[in-house]
Amino acid sequence: MRNRSLSMAMLQAKCPRCREGDLFPTSVFSYRKLSDIHGKCPICDATITPEPDFFYGAMYISYAFSVALVVNVFIILSYFFDDPEVMVYVWTVLVANILLVPLMLRYSKVLYLYGLGKLKYDPDAADKALN
Known part of the structure; x- marks a missing residue:
């Protein structure tokens, strides 16, 4: 078994117990099945979802990611594009949010679980688990 660091296990969305099993059935960058997570680790059989509504708290982390995205877009557009029109801000935030929604949703669950x-x-x- 490979000894994986905590940061690499979190970045690769691996099980907190064995740091080998995938938390999600699809790729982290996938738009399919965004909210699906394995109930048990496929490698060590640890219960990843301890109760049915466990990951509702991850919505707060996802919200923080969204707020950080909006603030960063506003700062970047104001600084580099000399304060553009309001619709430029709106469209940029909308497109960035659509592109980053899989990462924000999944990593909010990873951070919450860890x-x-x-x-x-x-x-x-x-x-x-093998024995």
Whole structure:
């Protein structure tokens, strides 16, 4: 088993317990099945979704991502394009939000699971599941 760092496991959306199993059934950059997450880790069989509404709290993180996106778009457009019209701001935020929605939704769930989930890293979790 490969020893994966915490930051790489989070970036690659891996299970917090074994850091090997995928959290999502599709790619992180996919627009299909945006909100689907495995109930159990395919590698170590850890319960990823401890209760039915566990990931509702991830909406707060997703909201923070959206606010940060809007603030950054406003700063960049104001600084580089000398304060354009309001519709330029609106369209830029709309397009950026549509493009980044899969990343924001999925990484909000990853951050929520790693931050508030009860799963602790066990380097031998995958081996224990096989036995």
